[in-house]
Amino acid sequence: MGISSIRPGIRNEEGLASAGQVLRQVFGDRFQTGESIRAQHAHTTTWVPPQLPDGVVFIETAADVREIVRIATQHRVPLIPFGTGSSLEGQVNAPNGGFSLDFSRMNKVLEVNPDDLDCTVEPGVTREELNSHLRDTGLFFPIDPGANASIGGMTSTRASGTNAVRYGTMKDNVLALTVVTANGEEIRTARRARKSSAGYDLTRLFVGAEGSLGIITSVTLRLQGIPEQIAGGYCNFPTLRQACEAVIMTIQMGIPVARIELLNALQVKACNSYSGLNLPEQPSLFVEFHGSPDSVRLQSEAFGEIAAENGSSPFAWSANPEERARMWKARHNVYWSAKALRPGANAIATDVCVPISRLAECVAETEIDIAEHGLLAPIVGHAGDGNFHVSLVIDDKDPKEIAIAEAFIARLNKRALAMDGTCTGEHGIGQGKQEFLSDELGGSVDIMRQIKKSLDPLNIFNPGKIFALD
Amino acid sequence: MGISSIRPGIRNEEGLASAGQVLRQVFGDRFQTGESIRAQHAHTTTWVPPQLPDGVVFIETAADVREIVRIATQHRVPLIPFGTGSSLEGQVNAPNGGFSLDFSRMNKVLEVNPDDLDCTVEPGVTREELNSHLRDTGLFFPIDPGANASIGGMTSTRASGTNAVRYGTMKDNVLALTVVTANGEEIRTARRARKSSAGYDLTRLFVGAEGSLGIITSVTLRLQGIPEQIAGGYCNFPTLRQACEAVIMTIQMGIPVARIELLNALQVKACNSYSGLNLPEQPSLFVEFHGSPDSVRLQSEAFGEIAAENGSSPFAWSANPEERARMWKARHNVYWSAKALRPGANAIATDVCVPISRLAECVAETEIDIAEHGLLAPIVGHAGDGNFHVSLVIDDKDPKEIAIAEAFIARLNKRALAMDGTCTGEHGIGQGKQEFLSDELGGSVDIMRQIKKSLDPLNIFNPGKIFALD
Numbered sequence: 001m002g003i004s005s006i007r008p009g010i011r012n013e014e015g016l017a018s019a020g021q022v023l024r025q026v027f028g029d030r031f032q033t034g035e036s037i038r039a040q041h042a043h044t045t046t047w048v049p050p051q052l053p054d055g056v057v058f059i060e061t062a063a064d065v066r067e068i069v070r071i072a073t074q075h076r077v078p079l080i081p082f083g084t085g086s087s088l089e090g091q092v093n094a095p096n097g098g099f100s101l102d103f104s105r106m107n108k109v110l111e112v113n114p115d116d117l118d119c120t121v122e123p124g125v126t127r128e129e130l131n132s133h134l135r136d137t138g139l140f141f142p143i144d145p146g147a148n149a150s151i152g153g154m155t156s157t158r159a160s161g162t163n164a165v166r167y168g169t170m171k172d173n174v175l176a177l178t179v180v181t182a183n184g185e186e187i188r189t190a191r192r193a194r195k196s197s198a199g200y201d202l203t204r205l206f207v208g209a210e211g212s213l214g215i216i217t218s219v220t221l222r223l224q225g226i227p228e229q230i231a232g233g234y235c236n237f238p239t240l241r242q243a244c245e246a247v248i249m250t251i252q253m254g255i256p257v258a259r260i261e262l263l264n265a266l267q268v269k270a271c272n273s274y275s276g277l278n279l280p281e282q283p284s285l286f287v288e289f290h291g292s293p294d295s296v297r298l299q300s301e302a303f304g305e306i307a308a309e310n311g312s313s314p315f316a317w318s319a320n321p322e323e324r325a326r327m328w329k330a331r332h333n334v335y336w337s338a339k340a341l342r343p344g345a346n347a348i349a350t351d352v353c354v355p356i357s358r359l360a361e362c363v364a365e366t367e368i369d370i371a372e373h374g375l376l377a378p379i380v381g382h383a384g385d386g387n388f389h390v391s392l393v394i395d396d397k398d399p400k401e402i403a404i405a406e407a408f409i410a411r412l413n414k415r416a417l418a419m420d421g422t423c424t425g426e427h428g429i430g431q432g433k434q435e436f437l438s439d440e441l442g443g444s445v446d447i448m449r450q451i452k453k454s455l456d457p458l459n460i461f462n463p464g465k466i467f468a469l470d
Numbered sequence: 471m472g473i474s475s476i477r478p479g480i481r482n483e484e485g486l487a488s489a490g491q492v493l494r495q496v497f498g499d500r501f502q503t504g505e506s507i508r509a510q511h512a513h514t515t516t517w518v519p520p521q522l523p524d525g526v527v528f529i530e531t532a533a534d535v536r537e538i539v540r541i542a543t544q545h546r547v548p549l550i551p552f553g554t555g556s557s558l559e560g561q562v563n564a565p566n567g568g569f570s571l572d573f574s575r576m577n578k579v580l581e582v583n584p585d586d587l588d589c590t591v592e593p594g595v596t597r598e599e600l601n602s603h604l605r606d607t608g609l610f611f612p613i614d615p616g617a618n619a620s621i622g623g624m625t626s627t628r629a630s631g632t633n634a635v636r637y638g639t640m641k642d643n644v645l646a647l648t649v650v651t652a653n654g655e656e657i658r659t660a661r662r663a664r665k666s667s668a669g670y671d672l673t674r675l676f677v678g679a680e681g682s683l684g685i686i687t688s689v690t691l692r693l694q695g696i697p698e699q700i701a702g703g704y705c706n707f708p709t710l711r712q713a714c715e716a717v718i719m720t721i722q723m724g725i726p727v728a729r730i731e732l733l734n735a736l737q738v739k740a741c742n743s744y745s746g747l748n749l750p751e752q753p754s755l756f757v758e759f760h761g762s763p764d765s766v767r768l769q770s771e772a773f774g775e776i777a778a779e780n781g782s783s784p785f786a787w788s789a790n791p792e793e794r795a796r797m798w799k800a801r802h803n804v805y806w807s808a809k810a811l812r813p814g815a816n817a818i819a820t821d822v823c824v825p826i827s828r829l830a831e832c833v834a835e836t837e838i839d840i841a842e843h844g845l846l847a848p849i850v851g852h853a854g855d856g857n858f859h860v861s862l863v864i865d866d867k868d869p870k871e872i873a874i875a876e877a878f879i880a881r882l883n884k885r886a887l888a889m890d891g892t893c894t895g896e897h898g899i900g901q902g903k904q905e906f907l908s909d910e911l912g913g914s915v916d917i918m919r920q921i922k923k924s925l926d927p928l929n930i931f932n933p934g935k936i937f938a939l940d
């Protein structure tokens with residue numbers, strides 16, 4: 001055994017070689033070491049360079065995971081769980097080498113309990129697969145990050161998305177987990193009751209831990225009834241501040257809006273161009289309401305009044321599924337619409353989240369920053385949560401542009417923290433945001449490190465993510 | 471220094487004596503050792519015998535807490551945080567001796583942010599004090615356990631109550647905490663943004679930790695807008711099953727009911743007698759709706775139809791505040807109404823929580839168990855969560871009655887666990903439910919122990935609660 005635990009930047013060459021031999025023996029063709037497969041498993045959407053694992057194991061069962069954790073423990077090598085690879089901050093990279101655990105084949109819906117509005121799935125199930133499976137039950141799983149991510153990955157990054165303002169984030173929608181811990185055994189963090197005061201909340205500890213405390217082998221999720229009616233619409237405002245004021249009032253009035261998305265003028269322009277919309281290029285809100293037809297009508301009317309009070313264009317709402325689909329498709333394609341603003345360029349997505357009273361100020365200052373530095377960067381936000389994204393359209397092969405973008409992101413985070421916000425509302429820390437996490441939470445990061453050392457003393461689970469260990 | 475860390479059942483007499491001297495020096499009159507004050511701080515509502523602390527410190531500032539943690543660390547003595555003493559499972563007992571930290575004087579509302587629907591309070595603020603303070607803002611804090619508990623205590627036991635079906639539990643309503651950890655420093659677990667993916671969810675780790683990982687010094691809470699209208703009503707059903715079916719359908723239809731409480735026939739009888747109601751002695755639902763007048767009307771009508779479909783008496787709802795107040799006062803007095811069923815007896819409150827599809831079965835089997843063992847024990851439940859309480863009316867001076875009650879509680883927990891439920895929906899583990907926690911979560915309890923040992927290596931924070939350390 002070359003080393004006693006995995007340290008920053010160090011590859012345990014001896015262990016990696018011997019573990020690879022064992023994995024080959026145990027998993028045969030389910031263990032792959034070809035470069036293209038390894039490269040697929042270290043894909044990042046930022047400029048963080050890909051760091052390839054030494055091999056990829058296609059996981060099929062919890063027993064596979066237990067076995068691999070035993071092997072990794074024996075040989076002191078890292079394990080990096082992999083769902084669909086849609087994480088944004090380098091969560092699937094392998095800075096110390098090691099083995100990627102690909103869960104795409106462990107994707108059964110294990111159980112649906114319609115009366116309890118819950119289900120249990122294997123981690124490789126994607127949210128679209130889950131919702132297809134649920135279609136006949138009248139239920140759906142509401143959490144909706146842009147990508148068709150896996151439930152395991154969404155759990156590990158504490159994902160949210162457009163519906164979170166009404167339905168919460170993964171933290172609110174995971175009821176229980178099974179997890180293989182460092183001793184190679186599988187624990188269950190909670191039962192299926194909707195609430196519990198039984199001991200430490202291990203469920204919430206593993207949600208958002210980015211695979212650094214154990215490997216998730218099943219997820220029990222809360223489900224929602226498919227609303228009888230869904231209606232949506234948009235309106236635009238003379239200024240960002242007015243759009244944000246409308247959002248604050250909507251939340252304060254307790255209108256149970258299902259989605260309320262803020263697009264700045266440049267983002268509207270990008271959507272018009274990429275998605276064939278024809279909206280005035282002004283700060284806009286895309287909104288959606290869920291409920292009975294009566295309730296949706298009441299919500300829409302109440303929102304329309306609030307928007308008008310804040311100077312909006314007439315709020316046109318519709319329960320027509322095609323109109324809605326067109327609008328939300330444009331919303332979901334903002335990343336591609338940003339990229340298309342500059343052919344050949346890449347779009348780097350970054351997010352922060354602030355108390356909603358500071359949203360207008362934070363976005364406005366960010367717009368000025370973007371203008372001052374000559375950046376091309378539309379903004380779109382989950383305004384009801386105070387969470388917004390900047391898509392930095394840059395040539396990510398050009399170190400000068402990367403440096404400008406990095407400096408911009410540092411200022412963006414500093415700005416959000418100064419407003420008592422967080423450096424990430426939904427993307428996670430991964431490799432990209434570690435310094436901002438320290439700025440945000442100070443001594444709490446030491447507590448996180450203590451927990452990590454206690455539950456993963458050899459630093460086998462996704463090392464180098466969230467924080468550096470000494 | 472007598473011992474290196476605090477072990478089960480062992481009092482560090484030398485350390486307790488020397489720490490007492492230092493506390494007297496530092497805190498003067500704010501440190502009290504009189505027996506009656508110590509007895510007030512070890513009050514339990516069960517038959518768990520009071521275990522008095524060696525002294526009580528009346529905390530006023532976070533600096534006090536930091537100082538006391540330093541003293542406790544130096545002298546190896548336990549610290550037991552104390553809010554109002556309304557916890558139910560021995561959480562404030564001092565099995566190893568030590569010092570009770572009374573937070574009743576650290577009770578300022580530090581900040582209210584109406585636009586963000588949040589506030590930050592010191593831990594000694596009670597929920598009624600908070601809601602009085604908020605009255606002029608149009609906001610309220612919805613979590614509502616029976617007692618007028620402190621926010622610090624509610625945080626530490628992951629409290630919920632009647633409103634949780636709509637507004638969630640403390641886990642969902644605490645945005646951030648400051649906590650003094652074992653090194654005597656104060657950390658902040660999160661910023662004030664409504665969501666975050668920044669690192670491990672330390673907020674949720676401290677919520678429900680029963681003071682065993684650190685001492686909470688402030689709590690940032692989500693608030694809700696006071697509903698424009700509140701309406702409520704009740705109806706009764708021929709059978710428990712039908713009442714539960716109505717609850718399941720209500721939840722499944724997505725009706726955002728604010729409260730939906732199940733009372734069994736004996737509980738209704740007790741309420742009639744104690745609170746001067748005149749309801750048919752049948753399984754009943756007390757419900758409440760929050761929203762705009764139109765929305766409340768729609769919700770009430772929809773619920774009325776569901777109830778009727780399940781064989782209920784006509785559902786009479788009213789927005790009349792006096793009628794509502796009378797009904798909910800009776801609900802909140804169920805503990806006293808149970809006690810009054812047998813003059814001179816005590817009522818022991820215990821709770822479990824099951825998936826709602828199993829609620830009818832679990833309550834019905836429990837009723838049979840109660841009848842078979844000749845117990846007097848009304849049942850009331852937060853039916854929308856699957857959480858119910860049994861009030862065991864016994865002579866808690868009679869060891870035979872205690873033994874019968876203990877055996878009943880063991881069966882009740884076994885039954886709930888067999889239905890994939892939890893041994894406590896909202897009371898916590900404390901001293902009373904440790905064996906059931908093990909039955910419920912198995913190896914997860916070892917993970918909890920590892921976290922405890924890592925964050926509190928000397929076992930100073932509320933030792934002997936949740937689980938035994940070896």
